[in-house]
Amino acid sequence: MNKISKKSNSGEVDASLRVPLLALFGGAAFWLVVSSVLAMIASIKFHAPDFLANCPWLTYGRVQPAADDALLYGFCIPAGLGVALWLFAQLGRAPLRGAIVPVVAAKLWHLGVLVGLTGILSGNSTGFAWLEFPRAGSIILLFAYLLLALWAMMNFAARRERALFPSHWFLVAALFWFPWIYSTANLFLVAWPVRGVVQAIIGWWFAGNLLFVWLALVGIGTAFYFLPKFSGRPLQSYYLALFAFWTLILFGTWCGIPPGAPVPAWMPVLSSFAAVLTVVPVLAVAAIAWQTLCGSTNCEPKGGPFCFIRFGLMSFVLSSLMLIAMACPRISQVTEFTWFGPAQTQLQLYGFFAMTMFGAIYYLLPRAVGFELPFPKLARLQFWLSMFGVLLFIVPLAIGGVEQGMKLNNPNIAFMDATKAMLPFLRTSTIGLLLILLGNSLFALNIFAMTFVWEKSLVKKAFTVVTAPLEKPSASASLRRDQGEVKV
Amino acid sequence: MSDELKSNISQPPDAGPTASRSTVPIWIILLTLLLLFLGAVYFDRHSGWFDKQVYAPYTSADELASYQPKSGEASMLAHGKAVYETYCGLCHGSDGLGKPAQAPPLAGSEWAAKDITSLARIPLAGLNGPIQVKGRDWNLSMAPMGASLSDADLAAVLTCIRESWGNKNGAVSADEVKAARAAISGHPPAAPNSPK
Numbered sequence: 129m130n131k132i133s134k135k136s137n138s139g140e141v142d143a144s145l146r147v148p149l150l151a152l153f154g155g156a157a158f159w160l161v162v163s164s165v166l167a168m169i170a171s172i173k174f175h176a177p178d179f180l181a182n183c184p185w186l187t188y189g190r191v192q193p194a195a196d197d198a199l200l201y202g203f204c205i206p207a208g209l210g211v212a213l214w215l216f217a218q219l220g221r222a223p224l225r226g227a228i229v230p231v232v233a234a235k236l237w238h239l240g241v242l243v244g245l246t247g248i249l250s251g252n253s254t255g256f257a258w259l260e261f262p263r264a265g266s267i268i269l270l271f272a273y274l275l276l277a278l279w280a281m282m283n284f285a286a287r288r289e290r291a292l293f294p295s296h297w298f299l300v301a302a303l304f305w306f307p308w309i310y311s312t313a314n315l316f317l318v319a320w321p322v323r324g325v326v327q328a329i330i331g332w333w334f335a336g337n338l339l340f341v342w343l344a345l346v347g348i349g350t351a352f353y354f355l356p357k358f359s360g361r362p363l364q365s366y367y368l369a370l371f372a373f374w375t376l377i378l379f380g381t382w383c384g385i386p387p388g389a390p391v392p393a394w395m396p397v398l399s400s401f402a403a404v405l406t407v408v409p410v411l412a413v414a415a416i417a418w419q420t421l422c423g424s425t426n427c428e429p430k431g432g433p434f435c436f437i438r439f440g441l442m443s444f445v446l447s448s449l450m451l452i453a454m455a456c457p458r459i460s461q462v463t464e465f466t467w468f469g470p471a472q473t474q475l476q477l478y479g480f481f482a483m484t485m486f487g488a489i490y491y492l493l494p495r496a497v498g499f500e501l502p503f504p505k506l507a508r509l510q511f512w513l514s515m516f517g518v519l520l521f522i523v524p525l526a527i528g529g530v531e532q533g534m535k536l537n538n539p540n541i542a543f544m545d546a547t548k549a550m551l552p553f554l555r556t557s558t559i560g561l562l563l564i565l566l567g568n569s570l571f572a573l574n575i576f577a578m579t580f581v582w583e584k585s586l587v588k589k590a591f592t593v594v595t596a597p598l599e600k601p602s603a604s605a606s607l608r609r610d611q612g613e614v615k616v
Numbered sequence: 617m618s619d620e621l622k623s624n625i626s627q628p629p630d631a632g633p634t635a636s637r638s639t640v641p642i643w644i645i646l647l648t649l650l651l652l653f654l655g656a657v658y659f660d661r662h663s664g665w666f667d668k669q670v671y672a673p674y675t676s677a678d679e680l681a682s683y684q685p686k687s688g689e690a691s692m693l694a695h696g697k698a699v700y701e702t703y704c705g706l707c708h709g710s711d712g713l714g715k716p717a718q719a720p721p722l723a724g725s726e727w728a729a730k731d732i733t734s735l736a737r738i739p740l741a742g743l744n745g746p747i748q749v750k751g752r753d754w755n756l757s758m759a760p761m762g763a764s765l766s767d768a769d770l771a772a773v774l775t776c777i778r779e780s781w782g783n784k785n786g787a788v789s790a791d792e793v794k795a796a797r798a799a800i801s802g803h804p805p806a807a808p809n810s811p812k
Contacts, residue, residue, distance in 0.1 A: 356633035363635035394663040
């Protein structure tokens with residue numbers, strides 16, 4: 129293993145983040161694999177209904193939300209928080225103080241996900257989309273998030289480089305966004321449920337804000353850090369990024385209520401209005417990425433961190449355009465209640481956000497831990513597996529969803545015929561999920577191997593210290609200091 | 617670990633990313649304004665302006681009101697007009713002006729202003745012989761066109777006659793028609809000579 133030379137401030141910053149990042153990303157990698165296994169089971173049930181049908185814990189109604197939540201709460205959010213912690217420390221050139229608290233918070237977060245997923249699989253789901261975790265799990269998650277966000281904000285306040293970079297706006301907004309929407313939705317839906325159709329409205333509002341606004345804030349904030357890094361050119365430009373930021377949080381937060389919703393007409397109309405206006409931040413992000421990468425002299429090998437982030441940005445633009453299309457009444461008449469929706473969600477969660485996080489983690493984790501990736505070739509292979517997996521999942525389901533919608537709207541076609549026509553598309557999407565599962569396993573393998581290598585080096589160092597000859601007390605003392613520095 | 621796997625991370629950490637200060641392109645501002653305008657037009661046409669009663673596919677409170685069933689005198693007039701067109705309009709005319717040598721006018725007729733029993737007697741029992749309407753003598757014969765109508769339908773058509781074409785003589789209720797029907801039952805068709 130090549131030890132990376134650590135000099136200057138950056139090494140100190142990286143070292144301070146080592147243990148929190150390993151705690152956050154290690155659990156995230158585990159839940160990522162769990163989510164793709166659950167998603168595979170759910171997908172197989174569509175063309176083999178007898179599959180695991182006798183096990184109540186693995187029925188479709190439990191497995192599908194468990195897979196979605198494991199991906200979102202198990203992987204996306206802790207990965208995003210870890211990347212945010214690293215970006216704050218790097219951009220502010222300030223090492224993280226009191227790193228034990230984020231480590232405990234990360235463990236707590238993953239415990240919350242464990243409690244929540246067990247709750248869903250044992251049949252104690254709350255029944256609200258993206259809020260299925262039972263109450264105990266939600267409380268642990270919120271508490272862990274607040275701790276992590278507090279530490280990130282303290283690190284942000286203590287930054288030595290005072291000037292702000294566009295990534296700062298996006299990430300700070302995201303840190304505040306999640307506690308706001310998560311606590312509001314949980315209070316009004318789970319703790320003291322509001323009555324009637326207002327429940328559905330709050331559910332749509334929460335899902336729209338979490339899946340579109342929060343993921344976009346973290347993912348785009350991360351991409352804005354890496355675009356200039358990889359291209360070697362400045363971000364194009366500061367003001368366009370500011371424009372994208374404000375239009376995103378201004379218009380994005382109104383989206384989410386579908387045009388066919390059985391609520392007073394002004395709500396879906398306002399939501400469609402806002403959704404069409406989110407074209408503006410999406411185009412602004414696309415323009416920033418295009419202009420920053422145009423003429424870049426990057427010669428990174430295929431499948432490296434840059435490829436992940438570039439694919440993530442393309443998925444962001446495409447998935448947002450799909451979301452905006454679904455907010456238009458004419459299109460929604462066809463696509464609502466079809467496979468088009470799940471395809472869009474998968475592109476947003478996995479194609480955009482998870483891919484961006486993979487790129488960022490593959491870039492930053494070797495720096496933070498101080499070792500090269502144990503299996504860099506497998507990391508590149510993961511890019512191809514994940515990319516083709518996402519494409520094989522979303523392209524058939526998006527096309528099939530439109531066909532399904534047209535058939536459902538045609539009174540001459542029986543419901544069962546319209547449903548059966550989806551089988552070839554569903555089979556292809558299962559193959560896509562299989563590729564995603566393989567890709568996720570390679571990611572987890574790299575993260576776990578890296579943790580193992582780091583732990584082994586700690587043991588080796590401790591062993592050296594213990595077995596060091598006693599006649600040189602000064603050398604032994606210096607070694608002990610080294611070890612202490614690593615453990616911080 | 618082979619050499620080709622070493623990425624650029626062994627280089628010394630470089631400076632943080634920078635951002636250029638070029639301005640926001642004008643096309644995106646124009647696009648925002650255009651979308652805001654189109655969105656506002658769409659909102660104006662479809663939202664019902666925050667009315668909690670308006671659901672899709674209806675777009676405004678006015679449109680919703682036009683589908684509501686009418687009540688009171690307006691609905692009675694509309695119903696009476698429909699009955700009038702079926703039973704009376706052929707001779708007395710949709711405009712209530714009557715037809716020469718066929719039927720006397722109802723618009724402005726002093727008969728429409730008489731008490732309800734006298735008025736109801738004409739459609740209930742028919743009318744034969746000379747009659748003076750608006751200063752002119754008519755000597756014709758009318759069958760009991762309203763005898764087969766229900767009390768509600770007859771009340772509606774009488775209301776229509778008393779309240780249309782400039783007549784303002786008040787509405788007629790079904791109970792009044794019922795009373796009139798009872799009062800004249802068994803009596804032969806009358807032939808009043810002139811209004812009293």
